[in-house]
Amino acid sequence: MRDAARGRLAASLTLAACLLPSALAGAASSEPYLPEPLPPGFRVEATELDGPVFADAKGQTLYRWPYRTMRNGVTGDAKGESNCADTASTESAGLMSPYPGGLLLPERDARPSCQALWPPAFAKDGDEGIGRWSVIERRDGRRQWAYDGAALYTSVRDRRPGDVLGGDSYRHEGDAPAVRVPIQPRPDLPPGFAVSTTFRGRLLHTARGFSVYAFDDDTATRSACDSACEHRFNPVQAPATARKHGDWSIFTRASGERQWMYRGKPLYVFAEDDRVRSLGGSDVPGWRNVYTQETPPPPAGFTVQDTSSGQVLADARGRTVYSYTCGDDAPDQLSCEHPADTQVYRLAMCGGGSAERCGKNFPYVEAPDGARSRGRLWTVVEIDPATGRLAARGQAGALRVWAYRERPVYTFAGDARPGEVNADGLGEFQAEREGFRAFWWRDDFFRAGN
Amino acid sequence: MSRLRIPLAVAAFLATVAARADGVAPEGNSIAYVATNLSWALQSTPEMSECPRGLNDGVREQFKLLFPEAEGQDRVFEDTQLRRQVESYHPTVAPDALPFLEGEGPVAPGLDLDGAQGAEDFTSPDGRAGIDNQMHRVLGCIANYRGPDGPIRFFEDEMVLRENYNRIIVQLNGVDSLADDPAVDVMIFRGRDKVLVDAGGLKALPGGTQRIDTRWGSRYIRHTRGRIENGVLTTEPVDLLYPWDAFYMPTDQFMWGARLRLTLAPESAEGLVAGYTDVETWYMHMLRNWSAHYQSYGKSSGPSIYKAMRRLADALPDPETGANRAISSALAAKFTQVRVMPFTEIERAAIAAAEPGVPYRGMPAQRPVAEELAETSAGTPAVAGAPVQGNH
Numbered sequence: 120m121r122d123a124a125r126g127r128l129a130a131s132l133t134l135a136a137c138l139l140p141s142a143l144a145g146a147a148s149s150e151p152y153l154p155e156p157l158p159p160g161f162r163v164e165a166t167e168l169d170g171p172v173f174a175d176a177k178g179q180t181l182y183r184w185p186y187r188t189m190r191n192g193v194t195g196d197a198k199g200e201s202n203c204a205d206t207a208s209t210e211s212a213g214l215m216s217p218y219p220g221g222l223l224l225p226e227r228d229a230r231p232s233c234q235a236l237w238p239p240a241f242a243k244d245g246d247e248g249i250g251r252w253s254v255i256e257r258r259d260g261r262r263q264w265a266y267d268g269a270a271l272y273t274s275v276r277d278r279r280p281g282d283v284l285g286g287d288s289y290r291h292e293g294d295a296p297a298v299r300v301p302i303q304p305r306p307d308l309p310p311g312f313a314v315s316t317t318f319r320g321r322l323l324h325t326a327r328g329f330s331v332y333a334f335d336d337d338t339a340t341r342s343a344c345d346s347a348c349e350h351r352f353n354p355v356q357a358p359a360t361a362r363k364h365g366d367w368s369i370f371t372r373a374s375g376e377r378q379w380m381y382r383g384k385p386l387y388v389f390a391e392d393d394r395v396r397s398l399g400g401s402d403v404p405g406w407r408n409v410y411t412q413e414t415p416p417p418p419a420g421f422t423v424q425d426t427s428s429g430q431v432l433a434d435a436r437g438r439t440v441y442s443y444t445c446g447d448d449a450p451d452q453l454s455c456e457h458p459a460d461t462q463v464y465r466l467a468m469c470g471g472g473s474a475e476r477c478g479k480n481f482p483y484v485e486a487p488d489g490a491r492s493r494g495r496l497w498t499v500v501e502i503d504p505a506t507g508r509l510a511a512r513g514q515a516g517a518l519r520v521w522a523y524r525e526r527p528v529y530t531f532a533g534d535a536r537p538g539e540v541n542a543d544g545l546g547e548f549q550a551e552r553e554g555f556r557a558f559w560w561r562d563d564f565f566r567a568g569n
Numbered sequence: 570m571s572r573l574r575i576p577l578a579v580a581a582f583l584a585t586v587a588a589r590a591d592g593v594a595p596e597g598n599s600i601a602y603v604a605t606n607l608s609w610a611l612q613s614t615p616e617m618s619e620c621p622r623g624l625n626d627g628v629r630e631q632f633k634l635l636f637p638e639a640e641g642q643d644r645v646f647e648d649t650q651l652r653r654q655v656e657s658y659h660p661t662v663a664p665d666a667l668p669f670l671e672g673e674g675p676v677a678p679g680l681d682l683d684g685a686q687g688a689e690d691f692t693s694p695d696g697r698a699g700i701d702n703q704m705h706r707v708l709g710c711i712a713n714y715r716g717p718d719g720p721i722r723f724f725e726d727e728m729v730l731r732e733n734y735n736r737i738i739v740q741l742n743g744v745d746s747l748a749d750d751p752a753v754d755v756m757i758f759r760g761r762d763k764v765l766v767d768a769g770g771l772k773a774l775p776g777g778t779q780r781i782d783t784r785w786g787s788r789y790i791r792h793t794r795g796r797i798e799n800g801v802l803t804t805e806p807v808d809l810l811y812p813w814d815a816f817y818m819p820t821d822q823f824m825w826g827a828r829l830r831l832t833l834a835p836e837s838a839e840g841l842v843a844g845y846t847d848v849e850t851w852y853m854h855m856l857r858n859w860s861a862h863y864q865s866y867g868k869s870s871g872p873s874i875y876k877a878m879r880r881l882a883d884a885l886p887d888p889e890t891g892a893n894r895a896i897s898s899a900l901a902a903k904f905t906q907v908r909v910m911p912f913t914e915i916e917r918a919a920i921a922a923a924e925p926g927v928p929y930r931g932m933p934a935q936r937p938v939a940e941e942l943a944e945t946s947a948g949t950p951a952v953a954g955a956p957v958q959g960n961h
Contacts, residue, residue, distance in 0.1 A: 190862065211646060217629040217865040218653075219638075222646040294862075393763070427785050427812060427926075428734060428819035467651050470934065471659040479934035532933040533853075538788075541929050544818045544857040545658070563785060564734040565817055 150314070150321055150411040151365050152304035156250040158242075158264065163304055164281045167496045168414055168524070169288040170314070170321045172301040173266070175240055175273060178280025180301050182237070183269035187297035189214035194450055195297045198268035201257050203233040208449035215294070215448050215552060224449060225463035233451035237285070237299065240264040240271040266302050274299070276457060276525065282495060284457075284525050288316040294548035296446025296454075306411065307365055309357075309379065315396060318432075318560060320410035323381065325388065328395030331355055333384035335405040342372060342385055352387035352406065354378040381409060398561050415494045418521055420487070423560050424538045432558035434484050437537030438530040441481070441555040442523055443469075444546070455553070456526055458500065462507035464553055468546060469529075474505055481529040481542070481555065483520035490519070498522050529555065592748040595835070600744060602831075602838045602904030603764055604737040605730045605773040607813065610678040610702065610841060610899035611709045612694070613716035619677070620710035622670050627713075627868030628653070628861045631667055653872070657861065659932060660852065660875035662892070669873050671881075672709015677702045679899035680830055680843035682884075689883070703881045704846060704898035707874060713867030720866035721859060725815040730773060734814040736760035738779055739829065739838070740909055741795070741802070747833050750797040755804050755829070757793070758920075759786030759812060764905065773905040775836035780910045783919035786812070788926030797833065804829040806844065810926030815858040822854055823847040823928035825885055825895050831904065838904040845884040845895035847928040852878065 150170040152163065160176030173181045184203060186195040192214050196202050209227045213220025224230060242254045242262040255265045264271045274285025286299035306314045306321075313328070314321045324330045332352060336343035344352055357369050357377040370380040379386045386409065389400030401408050420435040432440045445455035445464050455464045462474075470477025483502060492498035501510040501517040510517035520527045531542035546554010559565075612619045626634070636649045677691035679702030691700040708714040713721040729735045742754040758781050765777025783790075788810060795804035806826035813822045827844035852875050864871060882893035912920065 211650070216862045217627075218632060218650045218861070222644050222649055225646050225651070425785065426819065427788060427821065429785065463647065463651070467647075467655050468658055471655045476934040480932055533929060533931065535927065535930060540819060541853060544820075545853075547654070547860045548862060549816070549818055549857065549860060562819075564732070564814070565819060 151307040153307050155304060156252075158246065158249060158252050161252075166281050166283050166301075167494055169283050169301055169316055170303065170306070170412060172283060172303050174280060175264075179273040180277050180281075180283050180285070181240055181264075181266070181271045182274060182286050182299040182301050183266065183271060184237070184297065184299050185269070189297065190216040190294065191220075194452055196270045199255050199265070199270075201239060201255070201263060201270040203237050203239065203270070203272065203451065205232050205234040205259075207232040207235075208451050208453075211448040212450045213448065214450075214452075215547070218448075220448075224447065226461045230449075230461070231453070233453065236275050236453060237272040238275065240273060269302075271302065272299065276459070285454075287524065290315070291551075293551045295444075295551045297452040298446065298454075309361065309364070309367055311355075312379075314411050317396070318414065318558065320413035322396060323409040323411055324396055325355070329388050329392055330395075330397050330400060331381075331386045331409050332389055332400045332406050333381070333386060333409050335407070337385050339368075339370070339380065339383040342370065342378075344385075344387065351390050351403070352400070353390055355386040355388060384409075397563075399563065415496050418486070418490065418493060418497050422537075426538045426540050426557075428540070428559075428564045429562035430560040431538075431540060432560050433537060434530055439534050439538075439540050439543070440484060440558050441529045441531060441542055442526055442558060443481075443529065443555055444550055445553045458502060458507060458509045458522075458525070458527060465507060468554060474507060477507070478504055480532050482532065483518055484528045484530060486519045486521050490521075496523065498525060500525060500527060502527060523558075528558070531555070592746045593835075594745050595741075595747060598744050599740065599742045600747070600833075600835075601738055601740040601779070601907050601909045603760060603773070603777070603779060603907045604735070604739075604902060605764065605905050606726050606901070606903035607729045607735075607842075608716070608722050608726045608901050609704055609708055609714055610843075610901045611672060611705050611715060612677045612691075613709070613719075619672050619674070619705075620670060621673065623710070624715075625670050625711050625868060625873070626667065626870065627711075627865050628870050629865045630868060631870050631873070634667065654861070657856065657871040660872050662876060662879045665873055665876045667870075667873060669877050670710040671706040671877065673706075677705040677709070678841065678901065679705070679897070680828065680841060682826065682828075682843060682845065682897055701883070701897035702843075702899055703883050703896045704878075706881050707877045707896070711867070711869045711874070713864065713869040721815075721863070721869065722867075725813070725858075728815055728817075729813070730764055730766070730771070732814045732817075733761060733763060734812050734819060736762070736764070736779065736782070737789075737811055738781075738907065738909065739831075739904065744797070747797065747835065748800050753795050753797060753802070755793045755795045755802075757789070757791045757807075757809065757811075758782070759789045760907070760909070761786070764907075775906040777905075777907050778910055779907045781912060781916055781920075783916050783923070787919055787923040790920055790923040791925060795829065800833050801840070802829060802831045802833050802838070808925065809844070810928070813854065815854065816863070818857045820854045820857050821850070821926065823850040823926070824898070829902075831902070836906045838906075840902060841899045842902050843897075843899035846898040847885075847895050848875075848878050848882050849894070849931040850929040851896075853929045853931075 149165040152171045162174050163171045164174045184196045186197050207230045211220050211222040242264050248254055251267050253265045254262050257263050276284035283301050291298050311326050313326050314323055357379045366382045368380045370378045370385040400406050422433045423430050424433040424437050443456050446452050447455050455461050466477050469481040486499045499519050500522040502520050503510040504518050533541045540557045542555045543557040544550045550556045674691050679700040681699035682701040686699040692698050693700045713719045736759050738760045740756045744753050760779035761782035762779050765774045791807050793805050793807040795802050806828045809824045809827035810821050824844035824846050829842050831838040831840035882896040885895040886893050
């Protein structure tokens, strides 16, 4: 084997190699949270990606629609009121530069209203607020539940308790649409810690965003990180007032220093991390990032590939896997990324309006015969390739494809070699608003922690 | 040149000479520089003599021209905004229905890439003839790219210093003298550390350290040779993939036959990186970093740029279609001296095994060219009175 080929092979990790259990795997499968009073029947559901989320009495995940400043105006819900109407928008709002508003929207005759996709969480007569929960009055006079003053909704995409298919808890920054986000109980963490939703799990980090790490050779009673090691991995100090609580306890180092311990492992920050939510410390043998819960692994056969910026999820041939993001430019900012949504935007973007060219440029990642959905995050869906929409049951010619959060995933025919990410960010506003984004397993330059 | 400018120019020349390298060999016969500034080398005079017809329109202005608001007339999303987006994601070589104003000569910065003097060549600002820089014709009259502070030019340049992704390093080995050496080894690679800067954070300082990035950046490792004459390094051509995160995207550029012409000093280097820029890679780089909103900052238009770039491309003919895939160009570049940490055995092995990166080959499924050419501008109506650009 040529050296170069050997190097390439080494850079092409199989997913199995990347999915070594974390230091904490198996200790707990879901993230602990702080209990708080809930309206009658309301509850908390554990989810695979987002951690615990609040749900209504039927188990439907509850979402809010945060007020968001767009390029040309604002939209979303201000506290104490709902802007989600029961009439369908037919014109663009011009919220996103440089195009004007007032354009007649695609498929406007079939375009649903905001309420049709986001049913308000109506309060019954006699319901009263409790704790952070309140009842607000809608413009139509009906009463609606709110959390911290934000009007609450469910999503028609969610069918079972624990589904979070309408929105997610990823950080949506920059010029993303005004998306809906699930509301969640506060994680049960000591002061000074926080947790973020990432592709690989709910990443534990300091309140300032720096990742915390655990060492394989440490135990709950002995640290294998000596004084030289401590220069690279600094113990996360616990204050004198810190007490054992749930998964959290105190480790006393040989020096007498008190150190936070999570699920039986002392915690450290990596001195060489110069960016938040880094995974860099896990390059040091024996050291691992810490997750309050890890996401289920991608489907068998998927791989992880080295790129110029980190690692991406890839198909069995090593071709980078992409998701498609889309929010329209109407006042209600409806999603156009789910196969039940309009496909006009996606087909324009990937095929100039042609489903056939779209399928050649951005082919679906097809699921092999016999492949089945694994949990809620990665599922097999059937797609009508002529329309991009969900196929009817038993429809001839339908494609069985892998989907992430029910959104199909794709490769890009313009990626000639493993590790190329030529379509990452292709779209409007670097695909934050509409377009294709690579699945970043790890990004050392841009989206730390992902 | 005005009377006032003459003494200023003399002073600047003397300062440059004073800062140039003397005949001393660098420590260990090796010296490295990290890129701190990159921008497309264009002739951008205050009086805009290279743009006698003015500057180009951008996405916003073109939209108004193509789809004017009219009382009682509906504008449909698919026929307007989405159509323009399609033309941006799937650009064509069909003639542009909108006017495109090329940067004109006779002066433009760059290098003589082909050793010949043709009708399309320019003369450099310092008087060298035979300059190949068709990129100046494409970008020279677009506000976004003009010097000194076109919006995209500003951001792309600033990101070079700011972002580790862009940590381009040129290391010269076997250097007997920074003033004159007929043969030096040149290694180009990516570093993985922040650049040492002053307290203001915007000025790079010499003497910082860098580690080579063999983990993520092996595709950027290239070797070539060069010579130093009178303090100026000139390198042999090498096909070069180089990282250029222009606006927080992991994007690269590709230059065929890239060569450096840098004035060396012990603490800095400055000059040009010139070669034939790969058109599809350039355009994808632009699309991914600068969507329509950002293009509107300084009035540029993706579809119009693509047509012009394909029309003016002057190298690397496609073996099937004969259409040129690369365009002569130059980058204005500034470097600051850095110390490169000695390579470890693992890094040496990675360097030896590194496979050079390749250009982007374009969106595979496009409309047939004949179909494209049958239209005026990929579906957009021609604007009355607008001169239609011809195809080369």
